[in-house]
Every structure is written in C-alpha cells, then in structure tokens.
Amino acid sequence: MSELLELRGVGKRFPGVVALDDVDFTVRAGEIHALLGENGAGKSTLIKVLTGVYPADEGEFRLGGASIRPGSPRAAEELGISTVYQEVNLVPSLSVAENITLGRQPGRAGLLNWRAIRRRARAALARLELDCDVDAELGALSVAHQQMVAIARALDTRARLLILDEPTASLDEHEVAELFKIMRQLRADGLGIVFVTHFLDQVYAVTDRLTVLRNGARVGEFATAGLPRLELVGRMLGREVSAAEFAAQGAASPADHAAPPVLATHGLGRRGAVAPFDLSLRGGEVVGLGGLLGSGRTETARLLFGLDRADSGTISVHGAPCRIDSPREAVRLGLAFCSEDRKAEGLLPNLSVRENLLIAQQGRRGALRALTRAEQEQLCAHYIAALQIKTPDPETPVKNLSGGNQQKVLLARWLATQPAVIILDEPTRGIDVGAKQEIEQLIAGLRADGLAVLFISSEIDEVVRNCSRVLVLRERRLTGEIADGDLTADHLMHLMAGTHE
Amino acid sequence: MKVRSPLLWPLAGFVALLLLNAVFNPAFLKITLLDGHLYGVPVDILVQGSRTMLVALGMTLVIATGGIDLSVGSVVAIAGAVCAVLLQDGHGLALTLVAAVGAGVLAGSANGLLVARLGVQPIVATLILMVAGRGVAQLLVDGQVIIIASAPFEFLANGFVLGLPLAPLLVAAAYVSAHLLLRRTALGLFVEAVGDNEQASRFAGLAAARIKTLAYVFCGACAGGAGILTAANIRAADAYRAGENMELDAIFAVVVGGTALTGGRFLILGTAIGALLIQTLTTTMYNLGVPPAVAPVPKALLIIGVALLQSERTTRWLRGLAGRKEAA
Ligand SMILES: Nc1ncnc2c1ncn2[C@@H]1O[C@H](COP(=O)(O)OP(=O)(O)OP(=O)(O)O)[C@@H](O)[C@H]1O
Ligand SMILES: [Mg+2]
Numbered sequence: 001m002s003e004l005l006e007l008r009g010v011g012k013r014f015p016g017v018v019a020l021d022d023v024d025f026t027v028r029a030g031e032i033h034a035l036l037g038e039n040g041a042g043k044s045t046l047i048k049v050l051t052g053v054y055p056a057d058e059g060e061f062r063l064g065g066a067s068i069r070p071g072s073p074r075a076a077e078e079l080g081i082s083t084v085y086q087e088v089n090l091v092p093s094l095s096v097a098e099n100i101t102l103g104r105q106p107g108r109a110g111l112l113n114w115r116a117i118r119r120r121a122r123a124a125l126a127r128l129e130l131d132c133d134v135d136a137e138l139g140a141l142s143v144a145h146q147q148m149v150a151i152a153r154a155l156d157t158r159a160r161l162l163i164l165d166e167p168t169a170s171l172d173e174h175e176v177a178e179l180f181k182i183m184r185q186l187r188a189d190g191l192g193i194v195f196v197t198h199f200l201d202q203v204y205a206v207t208d209r210l211t212v213l214r215n216g217a218r219v220g221e222f223a224t225a226g227l228p229r230l231e232l233v234g235r236m237l238g239r240e241v242s243a244a245e246f247a248a249q250g251a252a253s254p255a256d257h258a259a260p261p262v263l264a265t266h267g268l269g270r271r272g273a274v275a276p277f278d279l280s281l282r283g284g285e286v287v288g289l290g291g292l293l294g295s296g297r298t299e300t301a302r303l304l305f306g307l308d309r310a311d312s313g314t315i316s317v318h319g320a321p322c323r324i325d326s327p328r329e330a331v332r333l334g335l336a337f338c339s340e341d342r343k344a345e346g347l348l349p350n351l352s353v354r355e356n357l358l359i360a361q362q363g364r365r366g367a368l369r370a371l372t373r374a375e376q377e378q379l380c381a382h383y384i385a386a387l388q389i390k391t392p393d394p395e396t397p398v399k400n401l402s403g404g405n406q407q408k409v410l411l412a413r414w415l416a417t418q419p420a421v422i423i424l425d426e427p428t429r430g431i432d433v434g435a436k437q438e439i440e441q442l443i444a445g446l447r448a449d450g451l452a453v454l455f456i457s458s459e460i461d462e463v464v465r466n467c468s469r470v471l472v473l474r475e476r477r478l479t480g481e482i483a484d485g486d487l488t489a490d491h492l493m494h495l496m497a498g499t500h501e
Numbered sequence: 502m503k504v505r506s507p508l509l510w511p512l513a514g515f516v517a518l519l520l521l522n523a524v525f526n527p528a529f530l531k532i533t534l535l536d537g538h539l540y541g542v543p544v545d546i547l548v549q550g551s552r553t554m555l556v557a558l559g560m561t562l563v564i565a566t567g568g569i570d571l572s573v574g575s576v577v578a579i580a581g582a583v584c585a586v587l588l589q590d591g592h593g594l595a596l597t598l599v600a601a602v603g604a605g606v607l608a609g610s611a612n613g614l615l616v617a618r619l620g621v622q623p624i625v626a627t628l629i630l631m632v633a634g635r636g637v638a639q640l641l642v643d644g645q646v647i648i649i650a651s652a653p654f655e656f657l658a659n660g661f662v663l664g665l666p667l668a669p670l671l672v673a674a675a676y677v678s679a680h681l682l683l684r685r686t687a688l689g690l691f692v693e694a695v696g697d698n699e700q701a702s703r704f705a706g707l708a709a710a711r712i713k714t715l716a717y718v719f720c721g722a723c724a725g726g727a728g729i730l731t732a733a734n735i736r737a738a739d740a741y742r743a744g745e746n747m748e749l750d751a752i753f754a755v756v757v758g759g760t761a762l763t764g765g766r767f768l769i770l771g772t773a774i775g776a777l778l779i780q781t782l783t784t785t786m787y788n789l790g791v792p793p794a795v796a797p798v799p800k801a802l803l804i805i806g807v808a809l810l811q812s813e814r815t816t817r818w819l820r821g822l823a824g825r826k827e828a829a
Binding site for chain 2: 307326327328330331332337339344345346347348349350351355359360362363364365366367368369370371413417
C-alpha cells in the first residue's frame with residue numbers, strides 16, 4: 001500500500017514544554033489511522049504543525065511523495081488536507097451554510113451565489129444525515145451539532161487526507177455511527193484518514209492502524225487488530241495496567257433515603273425547554289440524566305443552575321425553598337455546574353490556570369474577601385496534583401493547555417467551591433483513559449463525602465457505571481427513572497429511545 | 502524563554518522620546534526651582550498630562566471589560582459646567598467637587614445601564630452621551646463660557662504642595678488607590694475574567710453585568726475628576742471645547758500602555774506611561790511649533806509603531822528576519 005502522508009523527525013517546542021520530539025508518523029491511502037495518547041501527549045500539536053497552524057521547529061512533511069510545508073490551514077486545505085480541529089473553529093455568528101462554505105463560497109466576480117451556498121451546505125449535511133436548518137446561526141446550535149457542522153465542512157472538499165481531532169467527543173451513538181459509515185466509505189474511495197479519540201471502542205471499531213504518542217514522543221505504530229486493549233492502554237500510559245484496574249467500578253451504593261434531599265424540584269419547568277419535572281437529589285448519590293441529543297438534558301441543568309428562568313414550579317435546597325435566578329445565586333446556595341461547552345461557557349482563555357481554577361470560589365466569597373496568594377497557590381498545587389493537570393506551571397494561560405487538561409481545570413474550578421450539588425455535563429469529554437478513571441474515582445470519593453452529583457453523559461456505559469439511578473428524558477420531558485437493580489445499558493437505551501418493551 | 506514585561510515598549514518609547522527631545526533641545530529636561538516651586542518642561546508634561554491620565558485610568562477598566570467609553574470628553578465638559586455653575590452661585594468647594602464627580606458617576610451609570618443591563622453595544626451606548634453630553638453642558642452654562650474666580654478651586658490644577666505640582670499628585674493618588682482597590686481585592690480579577698469571556702464568567706457565578714456597570718461608573722467618576730481639573734486649569738467652564746478629543750487620547754493611552762481593546766488583562770501602570778507618552782509628544786510638537794492641524798499625524802505614527810511592536814505577529818516576523826540574517 002502507498003504511503004500518503006509521511007512525517008519525519010517532527011519537533012515542536014513551546015515555552016516550558018517540548019510538545020513534539022522527533023516524531024515520525026505515516027498514513028497510507030485507504031486507511032483509517034488512529035492517533036492516540038494521553039492528554040497533552042501532543043496529538044493536536046502534531047495536527048496543527050502539519051496543517052500550518054503553527055510552524056514546526058524541525059521535521060519533514062511529505063504528502064503523496066512531494067515535500068510540503070503549508071503555512072496556514074488554508075494552504076493545507078489547498079494541498080488536499082482537510083481538518084476538523086479539536087476546538088471547533090467556526091464562526092458562531094454566521095449561519096450554518098456560511099460556515100460550511102466559508103472561504104470557498106461558490107460565486108463569480110466577488111458575488112456570492114446564495115442559492116448555491118445553501119444547496120451545497122444542505123448536501124454536505126445530508127451526507128451526515130443531519131437534519132438542521134442551514135440558515136440557523138451556528139452559535140445557537142448545541143455543541144454536538146456544531147461539531148457535526150465542522151465535520152460537514154471538512155467533507156465538503158476534495159481532500160486526499162482527512163484529519164479528525166476528537167470529532168466524536170460530544171456526539172451520540174447515532175451520530176457516531178453515521179460518521180463511521182462515511183469514514184469507511186471515504187476509506188474505500190482511497191482517502192487517508194487520521195482519527196484522534198479517547199474512546200477505545202471507537203479505535204477498535206473503525207481504525208486499521210494506530211500510532212501512540214507519549215509526552216511528545218512516538219511510542220510506536222501498530223496494526224489495530226494485533227494490539228490487545230490492555231496493551232494499548234499500557235503503551236499510552238507508559239506502565240503496565242491490569243484488567244482489574246479497568247473493570248467496572250463497584251455499583252454506587254444506594255443513598256441514605258432518610259436524609260432530606262439536598263436539591264429538590266417540584267413541577268419545575270420552562271415552556272419550550274423542559275416540561276415540568278420533579279427531581280430530588282440526596283447527599284451521597286450520583287444520579288444520571290439520560291437522554292438522546294436534544295432530549296432536554298442540558299436545558300434541565302440550565303434551569304437548575306439559574307441560567308434560564310423557570311416559568312413554573314419550585315426549587316428547594318436542603319429543604320429550604322429558594323429562588324435561583326442567576327448562576328451567582330446558584331453558586332451561593334452550593335450548586336456547581338460544569339458546562340459541556342468549555343470554550344464558550346467555561347474557559348477564561350487568556351487568564352492563567354491559577355485564575356481559572358479559583359474564579360468560582362473567589363466569586364462565591366465575593367470580591368472583598370480575596371484569597372491570599374499563599375491560599376491560591378496551595379489550592380492550585382492541590383488540584384494540579386489531584387487531577388494530574390499537565391501544565392508547565394500555574395501561571396500558564398489556560399488556552400495553552402491541551403484540550404483534556406483544560407477540561408480538568410474546569411472540573412477543579414468547581415470542586416474547589418466545595419459544592420453540595422455538582423452538575424456535570426459531559427465531564428469526561430476529551431479526557432484520556434487514565435484520567436477518566438481518576439475522575440470517576442474522584443466522583444466516587446465525592447459521593448462518599450456526601451456530595452450529590454447530577455451526571456450527564458452521552459456515553460451510556462459511563463452513566464451506568466457511575467450512577468445509582470438514572471432519570472430519563474425524552475423529547476424534553478422526564479419520562480422515567482431506572483433505579484439500581486434495573487440499571488443496565490440495554491434497558492437505559494430502550495427508555496431513551498422510547499422503544500420500551 | 503523569559504516572559505518580557507508588556508510595559509517594555511511603552512516605557513522604551515517614552516524614554517526614547519525624552520532623549521530625542523533632550524538631544525535637540527538640551528533645556529528640555531531642565532528642571533529649575535523657582536520660588537520654591539519646580540518648573541520645567543517635564544513638570545509641565547506632568548501637569549498637562551494629568552487630566553488625560555485620570556480619564557485613561559477609568560478607560561482602562563472599561564476597555565478591560567471589553568467595552569469602550571466615548572463619552573468621557575463630554576463628561577469632562579459637564580463636570581466643568583457643574584463646577585462653574587455651583588461656584589458662581591456661591592456654593593462651597595466641597596459640595597462643588599462632590600457634585601462634579603457625582604455628575605460623572607451619573608453619566609457612567611447611564612452608560613453602564615445601557616451596556617450591561619440593556620445589552621446596547623458600548624460604542625453606540627456611549628456615543629449617545631458623547632453627543633448629548635455636550636448639549637447638557639451647554640444647557641448648564643446657558644451657552645456661555647463661565648469664568649471661575651475661585652482661588653482654592655484653581656489651586657487644584659495649578660497649585661504646588663511642598664514645591665510639587667498638586668494635580669499630578671492627586672492623579673497619582675487616584676492611581677495608587679485604584680491599584681490597591683483592584684489588586685488587593687479580587688475586583689481586578691473579576692474585571693479581567695469578564696473581559697476575557699463574559700459568558701464563562703457568568704457561568705462561574707460572577708455578577709458580570711454588575712462588574713461591567715461598575716467599570717463604567719468608575720470611568721465616569723474619573724472623567725468627572727478630570728473635568729474639575731480642566732475647569733480649574735483654565736479657570737473657566739467651556740462647554741464647547743473642554744475635554745475635546747479626550748476620549749481618543751485616553752483610548753490611545755490605554756492601548757499603548759498594553760491593555761488590549763479586546764478586553765481581559767489590563768495594566769494600570771501601562772496606561773499611566775501611555776498617557777505620559779502621548780502628552781510628551783503633544784508638548785514636543787507644541788515646542789517645535791508644529792501647527793495643531795498637523796499634530797495628529799505624528800501621534801498616529803507613534804501609536805501605530807507601539808501597537809506593531811506589541812503585536813505578536815510583527816515580533817515573530819522581526820525575529821524571523823533577524824534569524825535569517827544570522828543564518829546567512
Ligand atoms: N499554544 C501552545 N502554547 C504553549 N503550550 C502548548 C500550546 N499548545 C499545546 N501546548 C502544550 O503542548 C503539549 C501537547 O498538547 P496537545 O494539545 O498537542 O495535546 P493532545 O495530545 O492533543 O491532548 P488532549 O488529548 O488533551 O487534546 C501540552 O503539554 C500543552 O500544554
Ligand atoms: Mg488535543
């Protein structure tokens with residue numbers, strides 16, 4: 001088989017970090033090649049130097065035998081490299097159609113042919129079987145839909161090489177299946193595909209070969225089928241792992257039903273977002289919120305956290321009725337909400353890891369009771385160690401961290417407020433296998449300390465593994481609940497899809 | 502790699518300009534003691550620059566929240582008019598000063614309300630007051646230039662304490678207090694958080710709207726203070742001309758000082774240096790006899806120069822050039 005892409009000796013340094021060190025990487029035409037590694041291993045950086053987002057310090061790039069050195073993503077695109085970056089880099093204020101065709105709009109003499117733009121966008125979306133208004137403003141879509149639009153954009157070119165950096169992080173099973181179908185079809189057409197993911201199931205489902213990076217260096221290249229899962233994890237983490245370590249955790253112990261709920265709602269709802277629902281969370285339990293994309297999971301969380309105003313119903317915290325009409329109020333009452341959209345709703349990109357970490361706690365204390373520098377540093381040191389956040393130092397701007405490490409910073413931000421209830425919306429999005437394990441353990445530990453957790457995840461296994469019961473949402477309505485004994489992935493899936501036997 | 506201080510370029514520009522002046526005019530840097538008071542061009546720069554410095558202090562916070570305040574010049578005129586009217590009517594100095602700053606606070610609250618609560622674009626919101634404010638000032642003084650004959654009032658802008666000019670001392674005190682207020686509490690961090698990503702700071706539980714409003718109120722108060730100094734300096738309230746183009750100088754000072762117009766990180770000290778740099782340039786051109794109509798050109802060149810030096814892309818490009826030469 002022919003080598004489509006050949007990278008030799010690629011190196012890239014950032015202040016305080018060697019992101020890539022003498023990395024070789026080859027992709028053949030007609031294969032799907034997984035690029036794997038822990039958070040901060042250098043996967044995204046490799047993709048970015050290859051596509052001209054930043055210059056490589058050293059190394060040689062060949063595409064189809066010819067030496068290339070694209071100076072910008074646009075130039076890479078012209079060479080036939082189409083990329084979906086980890087951080088969706090589309091324009092939120094433009095329409096879906098404009099985003100898909102941006103920079104290559106059909107038209108003549110500077111005039112845009114709007115009909116052609118829409119037609120092309122619709123065709124691109126249809127390939128993904130995505131039903132979405134091409135005139136909608138991109139920013140108004142859910143993260144998952146934005147992700148799909150980014151993929152549709154990447155497919156809208158005549159590429160020889162398609163690069164997908166964690167495209168499935170916020171997608172549901174159904175969308176993932178659609179994406180895989182297209183990837184296989186493109187592979188049959190002779191494209192080379194680079195696929196970054198932290199989901200090992202997906203690696204084994206679609207990829208032919210894989211390359212593992214660790215700490216910026218290449219560990220090796222393997223045929224996917226010939227590498228057992230445990231060995232793969234071991235290569236990524238750089239140590240032996242035992243099967244027991246990654247076995248299912250002990251099922252969550254049922255919470256003490258005598259205790260009053262930490263958070264309870266009665267008929268809480270908002271027209272057009274979620275139908276009125278009753279919910280009660282007890283200290284020490286992890287409750288899942290299950291549902292398909294668009295079933296109202298995030299809307300429910302927004303309502304609880306005061307981001308949207310409820311138009312019916314009541315909320316009580318620790319048995320006391322209260323009004324939550326702003327996140328500030330929610331935080332004051334001991335709630336925490338780790339949003340799924342870390343770029344728009346989480347990160348303060350130019351501020352340091354330290355500042356990002358303490359902002360919620362400082363907000364809760366108020367401006368006048370500033371944490372001392374020593375307290376801040378202690379807090380940082382604690383969470384950087386506890387969550388193994390990979391950063392050169394606490395003063396690094398958080399935008400310079402890898403995607404998974406940014407996610408850990410946001411988790412730490414909320415844990416630092418020592419909340420009574422934490423709502424986690426896709427908390428393990430983009431987090432590597434090792435860290436996922438740590439975070440799940442952390443959640444288990446928090447539960448033992450009496451924290452109530454509302455857990456939202458599109459990964460059904462993750463929900464089943466972590467939760468003692470799951471509330472199921474369908475079409476923006478709470479339709480059922482599965483408790484301990486009945487909680488299986490199958491059962492949950494049926495309830496979510498509404499095909500309950 | 503060492504992180505270079507963002508204050509480097511404005512400071513370098515300031516020093517370079519002073520040296521350039523000193524070379525062409527050795528008397529430029531000379532400071533003399535006359536009647537126990539300090540005199541000389543540098544003192545003059547401090548005195549004349551103090552008003553811009555004060556306005557730019559408030560502007561720094563507004564820009565840090567990702568906004569802009571175009572109305573400061575008009576607020577200077579309003580505050581001056583308030584002073585003139587109250588002093589003319591025989592009110593005491595204390596009441597006059599409080600009322601003038603109060604007028605600024607009121608203007609700032611209006612801006613804050615429009616921007617933070619009603620979601621009007623900062624440029625549009627403050628443009629309203631920029632235009633209407635002059636009218637308000639005219640109304641207050643009835644279209645006249647009112648002469649102010651109050652020695653203690655004039656002393657604020659032109660007086661000396663222990664041989665040192667009072668106005669720069671007052672402004673320096675404002676800078677120090679602002680610094681302590683912002684950095685000893687978490688207010689500065691909150692402002693930077695809101696400017697960096699407003700939505701994310703709201704999600705983190707910050708009262709983003711209130712923080713933004715406070716920035717505009719503070720900016721209004723600073724403009725009110727500058728209005729007092731302006732009126733005291735010329736001993737008159739000139740609703741037409743007072744504070745003219747002040748918003749531009751203030752914005753220049755903030756940007757040259759290293760605070761980005763996109764919001765987020767702010768540098769108060771940088772703003773002070775930026776304001777002095779601009780005043781030095783103004784004074785230089787005045788001394789060189791450059792006609793006022795031409796004066797904005799060198800100012801613009803200077804600002805472009807500093808802005809380019811601060812941009813990451815140019816630095817990278819310059820470094821690339823240097824590297825290529827070394828390699829050759
Ligand atoms: N612009 C930057 N400036 C400084 N350091 C950076 C920058 N981008 C990445 N890094 C550093 O380079 C290293 C590799 O980051 P990279 O984003 O490539 O990781 P990754 O393998 O994609 O991880 P993840 O799975 O979390 O997305 C990290 O330590 C990160 O902190
Ligand atoms: Mg990455």
